[in-house]
Amino acid sequence: MNILIINASPRRNGVTSGLLGEMSSNMDKGHVVETVRIDDLAMRPCIGCLKCRPDKPCILPPDGAQSLAEKIRWADLLVFGVPVYWGNMPGTLKIFFDRNVPLFEYCEARSVRYIPLPRLKGKAAMLVVTAGCPFPYSLLPSQITGTVRSLKTVLNAGGVKVLSVLRVSDAFEFEKKKDAYMRKAARLARSI
Numbered sequence: 001m002n003i004l005i006i007n008a009s010p011r012r013n014g015v016t017s018g019l020l021g022e023m024s025s026n027m028d029k030g031h032v033v034e035t036v037r038i039d040d041l042a043m044r045p046c047i048g049c050l051k052c053r054p055d056k057p058c059i060l061p062p063d064g065a066q067s068l069a070e071k072i073r074w075a076d077l078l079v080f081g082v083p084v085y086w087g088n089m090p091g092t093l094k095i096f097f098d099r100n101v102p103l104f105e106y107c108e109a110r111s112v113r114y115i116p117l118p119r120l121k122g123k124a125a126m127l128v129v130t131a132g133c134p135f136p137y138s139l140l141p142s143q144i145t146g147t148v149r150s151l152k153t154v155l156n157a158g159g160v161k162v163l164s165v166l167r168v169s170d171a172f173e174f175e176k177k178k179d180a181y182m183r184k185a186a187r188l189a190r191s192i
């Protein structure tokens with residue numbers, strides 16, 4: 001299986017990166033695994049022209065938004081590591097999604113009969129979502145739950161099946177519960 005790990009944390013040695021690293025090293029060696037750090041990609045924000053709809057290339061000059069889209073097409077399984085920023089995904093990951101509307105769904109923007117067609121059907125995803133907020137507040141709609149909902153809005157539009165969500169609370173005190181979270185991450189990776 002082709003597995004693409006997408007790390008949306010800018011912190012190379014942060015909680016999200018640590019958990020994704022643990023998942024990567026516990027995946028069966030028969031898989032082809034690639035990791036991309038969103039912060040390593042240069043991406044201009046979407047300019048909202050919607051000229052990409054229903055199925056055209058983005059009019060902006062090619063950049064990281066296209067190269068990551070190619071890797072998503074290649075992958076069978078997407079593993080997203082996402083720190084909660086203001087109850088949502090980091091803006092960098094959102095820029096990638098905004099720049100790739102037709103990667104996820106084909107829809108005629110001006111059509112009266114709005115029938116979106118998922119473009120990534122058959123692919124699956126696992127989510128690792130980390131929050132500074134302690135449990136149970138971390139599960140409020142304004143925290144992890146809102147972030148998962150936002151991610152699922154895009155992935156569900158694409159027909160990507162979300163297999164699991166690892167919710168990590170209290171990231172500022174991560175050391176205290178690190179072993180338990182690492183075990184969970186390893187178990188999820190071995191289940192693939």
Ligand SMILES: Cc1cc2nc3c(=O)[nH]c(=O)nc-3n(C[C@H](O)[C@H](O)[C@H](O)COP(=O)(O)O)c2cc1C
Binds near residue numbers: 009130131132133134
């Ligand atoms: C700009 C910004 C906004 C944040 N907003 C939230 C938030 O709304 N809720 C929360 O629980 N933590 C919030 N945090 C804390 C991050 O979720 C936490 O630092 C992160 O999960 C740690 O992951 P990392 O070590 O991979 O960076 C925020 C952090 C930053 C930098």
